[in-house]
Amino acid sequence: MTTLSLSTSSAATLRADAIVIGLAKGDGGPVVAAGGEAVEKAFGGTLGAVLTALGATGAEGEITRIPAAAGAGSLKAPLVLAVGLGAEPEGGFAAEALRKAGGNAARALAGTKKAGLALPLADAAAVEAVALGALLGAYTFEAYREKSTEGRKAPVKDLALVGAKARDKAVKAAFERAQVTAESVNKTRDLVNTPPNDLNPKSFAAIAVDQGKNFGFKVEVMDEKALTKGGYGGILGVGQGSANPPRLVRLGYTHPKAKRSIALIGKGITYDSGGISLKPAGANETMKMDMAGAGAVLGAVAAIARLGLPVNVTGWLALAENMPSGTSTRPGDVLRMYGGRTVEVLNTDAEGRLVLADAITRAAEEKPEKIIDVATLTGAMMVALGHKTYGIVANDDDFRSAVHDAAERVGEPSWPMPTPAELRRTMDSTIADIKNIGDRMGGGLSAGVFLREFVAEGISWAHLDIAGPAYNEGEVSGYTAKGGTGVAVRTLVQVVADMADGTI
Structure with missing residues (x-):
C-alpha cells in the first residue's frame, strides 16, 4: 500500500530514490513544468538538452528517466523521472491532466521505495488532483497472488508531494479529501476484482457492516426471510436460483x-450468469463486476461519512446472485415487486432493473430530495457510448445536467441520455403492469424508462449506467488500473458536496 505525504523539502534536497518532474509539450521541444525549477537548476541549464537527446517531447503520458549523474550531481535523488503533461493551456493545466500525471508517475515508480513528486502544485485544487491521481495510479490488486511471484514490482511505498504549501489549511483539506476519496475508490476496486466464489450477497453485506462500524454510518441488512416478509419480489426473483440468497442493505449517514x-442505490449482482436466459460463451468471464454499482455506493457513503459532508445520505445495496437452476425465475414468470406493482419477466438477463426497482421504491418511502441509482445495467449503453463513458438518464433535466457537470469535474466521462x-x-x-424488456433498439434508454416507473412523484432521480467504464480490460493509462475502476464513487461524492454547498 502506498503512503502519501506533504513535504517541505526542496525537490533538489529531498532524499529519495527518484524525483518526478512534469514536462510540457512546447513549440520548440519539451519544457520543464512548474514545480521542477530546482531540478532544472541542478542540471545547470542542460536539462532540456538532455531530455531532447533522450527523445522526450512532453506528450501526455510520456515517461523519460534521467540518471542524476547525467548533469545534476547536486540532487539528493539518483534518478529524475519526467512525466509528460501535454501542451500547457492558457491558465495552467486542468485537474484531469494533473490527475493523469500523478497516476502515470506512480505506475512508473513501481518497485521504488520512496519518491518525490515535484509537479505543478500551485494551489489546493492542484494538490488534490496530483495526490488523488498518484494514489489511484499506485493501485494493484494482489490478494490472490503468491507473495513469491517473480517479475512483479511492488507499488511505490512512499510518495511525497514537493513544493505544496504544506501548512496551508486549504491545502491540508484538499490533501485529506484526496486520500479519503482514493481509499474509497480503491476499496471499490477491490470489491469489483474479488472473485464471486468469495464475494456473494452475504459476504458483501458483512463488508458493509464492517465499513459502517469503521466510518460512522449505520448499516441494516435484510436477509431472505426479511425480504420475503417485506414482499421484495424483484430481489427475491433474481436471487432465487442461487445457493447464495439475496440481501438488501441500507446504509444510513x-x-x-x-x-x-x-x-x-447500487445494483449488486455479485455474479450474473444471465439466469435461465443464459449468457453466451465469452460473456461470462467478467461478470463478477456486475456488482460495481453497489460497490460504488458503498465507497461513496464511506467517503461522505469520513469527510463529514452536511447532507443526510442513505445508501441501498441491492445484492443478489443471478444463477440458473431448478428454482430460478423463468422467462414468462410474473414477479410482484416491493410496493405491489407486477412485472412480466421475459428475459432473466435483464435482472439489474428488477433489484433496483425494489430498492428505488423502498428508498423513496423515506422521501429523500433526490435519488441516484448506479448500475452496470446494459450492453446497449456500451454500444452507444463505448468503454470509457457512462450514460445518465433522469426524470429532471436540471438534475441530469448537474450530475453530468459533477462527473466531468472529477474526471469521470459521462453523457446525458434521453427517456x-x-x-x-x-x-x-x-x-402484468409492465414487462422487464422493451424493443432491442434503444435498450439502454428502455432500462432507464423502466426504472423511472418506480420513482415516486416529487423526487428528482438520475440513473448512471456504468456498464462500459466499470471494468477495464484495455490498456492501463493515467490512474486507471486493469479490472475494476471504481467509477462513479467520485461523481457521487461530488454531487453530495455540491448539494452541501448549494450548487445543486
Missing part, C-alpha cells in the same frame, strides 16, 4: 446540520 437528503416516451409502450404487458 446523518449529519446534525444537514438540510438536504439523497438516496444512493423517449415511445419506449414505455414497448414494455406494455398483456398480463
